[in-house]
Amino acid sequence: MSKKNIAYIVISVLITIAFILLAALVFKTSYIRIFESLTDLIHSIKYYFCKLFNIDAELNPSILDGSNAIKWESILPSDFGDFKVKFVEFWRLFANLDNFILYGKTIGEKLGIVAQILVIVLPFVFMLFFVIKKLYSTPNTKHNKDSKPLQIHKAISRKITNPTMQFIIGYFAFLNCQKWIPIVWAIIWFCSLNLTSIVISFFAYFLYFSVSFDFVSIYTIARKLVIDLQVIFKHFPWWSLLPFAWLIFEYIRRKIAVDILRHKEAQNCGFINALPIVSMTCGSMGKHKTTIITDMALSQDVMFRQKALELLQKNDMRFPNFPWIALEMEVRKCMEHHVIYNLASIEKWMKLKRERFEKHHNAKWQLYGYDYDLYGLTYNDELKAYYLFDVLTNYVKLYFIYVIESSLIVSNYSVREDSVLMDGGNFPMWSSDFFVKRDKSLSHNAHILDFDTLRLGRKVIADNINNGSFEFGVVLITEVGKERGNNLELKEVKKGTLETNQKNDLFNNWLKMCRHSATVENFPFIKVFTDEQRPESWGADARDLADIVTIISTGETHVALPFYTLEEMIAEKAFKWFIKLYYDFRYKRGDNTLFMHTLKWLANLLYQRNLKIYNKYGYSTVFVQTEQGTMDGKKHRERYNLMNYKIYKERFSTDCFSDYFSDMAIKAKVGLNDYITYATEKASVKEIKRQHSYFIDALYRDRG
Numbered sequence: 172m173s174k175k176n177i178a179y180i181v182i183s184v185l186i187t188i189a190f191i192l193l194a195a196l197v198f199k200t201s202y203i204r205i206f207e208s209l210t211d212l213i214h215s216i217k218y219y220f221c222k223l224f225n226i227d228a229e230l231n232p233s234i235l236d237g238s239n240a241i242k243w244e245s246i247l248p249s250d251f252g253d254f255k256v257k258f259v260e261f262w263r264l265f266a267n268l269d270n271f272i273l274y275g276k277t278i279g280e281k282l283g284i285v286a287q288i289l290v291i292v293l294p295f296v297f298m299l300f301f302v303i304k305k306l307y308s309t310p311n312t313k314h315n316k317d318s319k320p321l322q323i324h325k326a327i328s329r330k331i332t333n334p335t336m337q338f339i340i341g342y343f344a345f346l347n348c349q350k351w352i353p354i355v356w357a358i359i360w361f362c363s364l365n366l367t368s369i370v371i372s373f374f375a376y377f378l379y380f381s382v383s384f385d386f387v388s389i390y391t392i393a394r395k396l397v398i399d400l401q402v403i404f405k406h407f408p409w410w411s412l413l414p415f416a417w418l419i420f421e422y423i424r425r426k427i428a429v430d431i432l433r434h435k436e437a438q439n440c441g442f443i444n445a446l447p448i449v450s451m452t453c454g455s456m457g458k459h460k461t462t463i464i465t466d467m468a469l470s471q472d473v474m475f476r477q478k479a480l481e482l483l484q485k486n487d488m489r490f491p492n493f494p495w496i497a498l499e500m501e502v503r504k505c506m507e508h509h510v511i512y513n514l515a516s517i518e519k520w521m522k523l524k525r526e527r528f529e530k531h532h533n534a535k536w537q538l539y540g541y542d543y544d545l546y547g548l549t550y551n552d553e554l555k556a557y558y559l560f561d562v563l564t565n566y567v568k569l570y571f572i573y574v575i576e577s578s579l580i581v582s583n584y585s586v587r588e589d590s591v592l593m594d595g596g597n598f599p600m601w602s603s604d605f606f607v608k609r610d611k612s613l614s615h616n617a618h619i620l621d622f623d624t625l626r627l628g629r630k631v632i633a634d635n636i637n638n639g640s641f642e643f644g645v646v647l648i649t650e651v652g653k654e655r656g657n658n659l660e661l662k663e664v665k666k667g668t669l670e671t672n673q674k675n676d677l678f679n680n681w682l683k684m685c686r687h688s689a690t691v692e693n694f695p696f697i698k699v700f701t702d703e704q705r706p707e708s709w710g711a712d713a714r715d716l717a718d719i720v721t722i723i724s725t726g727e728t729h730v731a732l733p734f735y736t737l738e739e740m741i742a743e744k745a746f747k748w749f750i751k752l753y754y755d756f757r758y759k760r761g762d763n764t765l766f767m768h769t770l771k772w773l774a775n776l777l778y779q780r781n782l783k784i785y786n787k788y789g790y791s792t793v794f795v796q797t798e799q800g801t802m803d804g805k806k807h808r809e810r811y812n813l814m815n816y817k818i819y820k821e822r823f824s825t826d827c828f829s830d831y832f833s834d835m836a837i838k839a840k841v842g843l844n845d846y847i848t849y850a851t852e853k854a855s856v857k858e859i860k861r862q863h864s865y866f867i868d869a870l871y872r873d874r875g
Contacts, residue, residue, distance in 0.1 A: 179341070191359065194359055194362065197406065198363035198402065198406070200365075200402070201363050201368065201402055202363075204238060204240040204399065205371070207238060207368070208367075211232075211234040212372075212375040214230065214375075215374075216378060218230045218378070218379055218382070218383075219378040234376050234379050235379075235391050241398055307759075307760065307764065309760075310759040311762055312761045313761050316761070316762045317762070318764045320764070321768055363402075365403065368399060369400070372395070372396075376392050424734060425732065427731075427733055428731040429788075432605075432731050432790060432814050432817075433606060436606075436812070436817070438812060439467070439811060440470055443467050443698075446718050448698060448716075449716045449717040450467075451702065451706060451709060452700070452719075452720040452722065453706050453720065453722065459722065459725055460649075460703075460722060461584075461649045461827070462818055463720070463795075464702050465818065465822060466811075466818045468647045471700075472578065472579045473603040475579055475643075476573055479691075479696070483573060486569065486692070489550040490541075490559060490562060493538075493541050494539045496597065496598065497539035498539060498566070499570055502570055502571065506574075514568050514643065517567050518564060521560060524537050538559075543559070550562065565692050568691045569692065572643060572696055574599055577618070579643075579645050581618045581620045581644050581645065581647070582617045582647035583648050584827035586822060587614050587615070587616050587821060587823065589611070589613065589615075589820075590603040590615075605814070606787075606816055606817070620646065622654070624637045624638065624639070625641060625681050625685075627680050627681050628677030628680070629672075629677075630671060641688075643688070643696040643697050644696070646697070647701075648699070648700070649827065650702070650828075651702065651703050652703040652704070655673055655713060656673055657707060673710075679712050682713055685697050685699070706719050706802060711800075717800040719802065721797075722794075724793075725791055725793045725794070725813075728785065730789055735784065739781060742777040742778070742781040743781070745777050746778050749770060749774035752770070789816075794808065795808075797809055
């Protein structure tokens with residue numbers, strides 16, 4: 172056993188002894204009261220059974236008697252009639268003018284005491300302020316040198332403060348492992364604060380009331396409860412509840428904030444569902460085009476899983492007695508051995524099972540023991556008659572879509588999603604809440620989009636192993652116009668050439684027919700999200716298939732956390748004041764001081780809290796306009812919500828193609844600081860020619 176654990180045990184023993192001494196010396200009446208309440212409980216049990224079995228016995232239920240251990244120390248009416256009289260009298264005195272005058276006088280006296288304290292303290296505060304200002308306004312260039320007070324502070328922190336904090340944290344971890352110790356302490360305090368007798372008295376009165384229905388006694392037992400609570404009123408440090416009250420307040424409002432964000436996510440899902448299979452989000456640079464399509468793709472991924480689960484339930488109910496879990500387990504094994512890897516392979520696998528069953532009628536092997544003679548092989552919903560194997564085929568397809576443990580997103584830039592498949596060995600469930608903290612190691616990245624998989628005609632790589640493999644999922648293409656071009660840009664491109672191009676790869680045909688390979692149970696499990704700066708950048712043949720979502724503007728970031736305005740205002744004001752002071756200090760001085768170190772620590776606490784609140788509960792509203800891709804229909808104004816914790820939590824890189832430019836820049840060996848500057852405010856001919864401008868070169872070329 173380590174010395175630290177021995178210390179933890181010694182501390183726990185000392186704390187326990189202290190609690191026991193307090194119980195014996197301060198709260199002994201509570202333990203006497205426990206014995207009284209146990210006596211009341213025994214009498215109530217006797218009374219209950221005598222009344223229940225109609226046994227004649229003279230019993231006096233002591234639960235209605237007063238306590239001999241704890242006396243009421245103030246005036247409390249003994250019966251309800253007196254209580255009503257006293258209650259009316261209280262409010263008459265409360266509304267009395269003399270009472271209000273006396274109250275105001277008392278408040279004035281208290282304020283006078285506060286004013287006296289301020290008069291004494293304020294001069295010292297001002298004096299300290301001017302001393303610090305004078306001291307720290309002296310400039311120096313002692314770069315990164317700690318002042319003597321700061322050195323002492325760091326030494327204390329290193330040798331005393333931090334080890335103490337680590338020891339305390341370790342002690343709480345020790346208590347978390349040895350849970351019986353806090354439980355013993357809780358029992359001691361539960362008894363000491365007279366809560367045990369209250370619980371026992373409750374059961375005693377419950378037994379009495381359940382057979383007597385003595386409604387008049389309710390006031391008596393309420394009076395007795397107030398008397399029992401007297402121990403808490405007298406001894407409990409109510410100020411200690413402030414941290415707990417704050418924690419409860421924080422918990423409630425954070426829960427409300429998350430519910431607000433979930434509601435906004437539901438609104439986004441409604442917007443996405445209203446879009447056709449192909450959509451194009453447009454807006455100028457910096458309008459959050461890629462952010463929005465990424466956000467929509469993340470939501471669509473989750474919705475596809477949810478839809479698959481919904482349809483699984485529907486198929487389950489068609490043959491409720493089929494052993495679905497046996498089928499699911501075999502599907503999982505087939506996925507592991509790559510027998511099942513796409514929807515087409517499922518059809519092939521199920522076709523083989525069907526042929527074997529129809530040939531041998533072996534229900535044990537092909538139907539996992541399903542009694543088809545008893546439960547049947549068909550289901551009729553008044554619209555269609557379903558054969559069992561048709562339902563099984565759809566079920567396996569849906570299960571494959573649902574259970575596949577990778578992203579459903581295929582994109583030309585990387586996107587991270589953090590949905591987690593929780594599998595206890597039976598039916599797995601997805602945890603897809605965007606507003607729950609998860610381990611990043613459990614997340615999945617989007618699949619690399621191989622455009623050859625979307626080309627029905629010529630391919631860039633003729634023998635590409637991925638050719639023809641894409642069936643369902645979320646296709647995400649940023650800068651689609653640069654990939655596909657428009658009619659003007661492709662004017663010189665010929666369809667009949669041997670080289671693969673935008674006119675002979677039949678990508679547009681795939682867009683028109685993509686739902687066919689992705690449809691299961693009449694639902695298309697495919698969505699294509701694209702973005703570009705202008706709708707016209709994408710050729711009309713493809714663009715006409717889509718809805719165009721044009722970003723009009725993005726609103727300011729708001730916080731869903733209720734009652735945060737005052738905290739935010741304080742944090743922002745304090746931080747602005749600190750930043751101004753901090754950089755003034757850094758301009759004048761190069762050393763490190765205890766005063767600035769402490770101020771920076773405090774300012775950082777406020778800044779980090781405010782930043783984390785915005786990151787977790789912040790959201791902004793994007794105002795968009797939707798229209799048909801033909802751009803000749805009615806435009807609809809809509810709203811789309813961007814929740815910070817969902818979309819900005821390391822989801823994607825906004826500079827997704829930056830490595831291309833970095834690769835060029837690293838080879839250049841020069842940077843912005845190396846560029847030649849203009850000599851004066853007017854460019855010379857030599858300087859103009861250094862621009863290598865088409866315009867300037869043409870001017871000099873035409874001039875000869």
